[in-house]
Amino acid sequence: MSDILDQLSVVLEERKQAGAESSYVASLHAKGLNKILEKVGEEAFETVLAAKDAEITKNNQALICETADLWFHSLVMLSHLGEDHRSVLAELARRFDVSGLEEKASRIKK
Numbered sequence: 001m002s003d004i005l006d007q008l009s010v011v012l013e014e015r016k017q018a019g020a021e022s023s024y025v026a027s028l029h030a031k032g033l034n035k036i037l038e039k040v041g042e043e044a045f046e047t048v049l050a051a052k053d054a055e056i057t058k059n060n061q062a063l064i065c066e067t068a069d070l071w072f073h074s075l076v077m078l079s080h081l082g083e084d085h086r087s088v089l090a091e092l093a094r095r096f097d098v099s100g101l102e103e104k105a106s107r108i109k110k
């Protein structure tokens with residue numbers, strides 16, 4: 001399933017050279033990091049609202065769409081700064097099987 005992330009990261013990389021008038025991703029790069037961060041913040045807020053609605057309506061469809069928007073804009077942010085999903089997946093893999101509570105306790109001891 002991470003195939004789509006691999007494919008999308010190739011497209012996002014290509015869009016750094018594309019014209020802003022022909023591509024949404026290129027237009028974000030052209031507007032710069034602040035615009036990309038504004039979109040990430042906006043999509044995070046919309047995701048939170050969709051999660052609250054989902055709990056009430058018992059329908060997760062809008063939540064899934066908003067989360068996809070958030071992930072997508074986060075990938076554009078990473079791409080703008082020279083990273084991609086592989087770094088994030090590697091970090092999650094590094095954390096795998098390490099209890100969040102244990103990790104927090106080990107930080108407090110340091």
Ligand SMILES: N=c1c2ncn([C@@H]3O[C@H](COP(=O)(O)OP(=O)(O)OP(=O)(O)O)[C@@H](O)[C@H]3O)c2ncn1[C@@H]1O[C@H](COP(=O)(O)O)[C@@H](O)[C@H]1O
Pocket residue numbers: 008011015022023024025026068069072
């Ligand atoms: N996955 C996505 C994707 N998800 C969301 N979006 C766009 O993200 C935008 C932001 O959503 P909003 O609801 O905030 O829309 P908006 O009101 O137009 O945004 P603003 O004017 O406020 O900035 C919309 O235009 C969506 O179409 C995406 N745009 C592109 N992709 C992927 O990126 C590829 C490259 O896209 P282009 O660069 O446009 O060719 C595409 O082939 C897709 O695979």
